[in-house]
Each structure stands twice: as C-alpha cells, then as structure tokens.
Amino acid sequence: MNTELAFLCDSALDDRGKLHALGIGIDGVQGNALPMTHPRFVVVCVVRYSAVETGDKRMAIRLLDPDAQDAMPPVEQVISFPSRAGIVDANARIIAEVNSLTFHQAGPHAFHVAIDGNEMARLPLNVSVRS
Secondary structure (H helix, E strand, O other), X not given: OEEEEEEEEOEEEEEOOEEEEEOOOOOEEXXXXXOEEEEEEEEEEEXXXXXXXXXXXXXXXXXXXXXXXXXXXXXXXXXXXXXXXOOXXXXXXXXXXXXXXXXXXXXXXXXXXXXXXXXXXXXXXEEEEOO
C-alpha cells in the first residue's frame, strides 16, 4: 500500500471515480483565544493497493497535539479494499469529516492516518492565537 495523495481541506466528494475538493491544503488555523473551535476539516487520503492487499483493514485517524497526546477521540473503523477482476492495482479514497473540533493548546498538531497500524499520512496543522 502506498499513499498517492493526502491533504486537509474544507470539503471533498468522491463522485464516480473523481475526487472533488475545496479549500485544499489547510495547514494552520488561527483564533482570537484558546480554546478555539474550528467548524470543519476534511481529511483526504488516497491509497493505492495491489490485488494481494485486498480485504478488510482497520483504519484510524488521530489528531495529536504538541505533547503527542490525542487532541480528539480517534476515528476508527473497518474499511474494505475490494478485489476487482482483471485489476492488479486500485485506489481507495478515504474522506473523513471532523466537525466542531476544539483546540485547547497552540502549536504544532498533526492528523495521522493509519491502516492496520501503518501510518499512511501525516498532515501537519499549526494552531495559533492572534496577537
């Protein structure tokens, strides 16, 4: 399994094999004071897998704060990597919304996407307070 593409954005949609996204490349948020709540992030990760990697896998998305502690409850679920007749390699698109996320600490944070315990993407996010 290899990560083809990963980013944070405002919204994303997988429509008949096409990935549509708005506000691609979020790498920071800024507010007037802590704690601050951001209304919505969308985590996008496109993973290429081979025919020998098909089947159900455990996916987890974590957001770690500057102290490497969970800044939100991890998002965990089983996702399927289906086999397709005549296809040796395929893409899986992971699109996960994170709504009303409250930050209690400024500094470097990062979303981590893991499949079966293997990190597929790390998406840095700097949280800052306006001065």
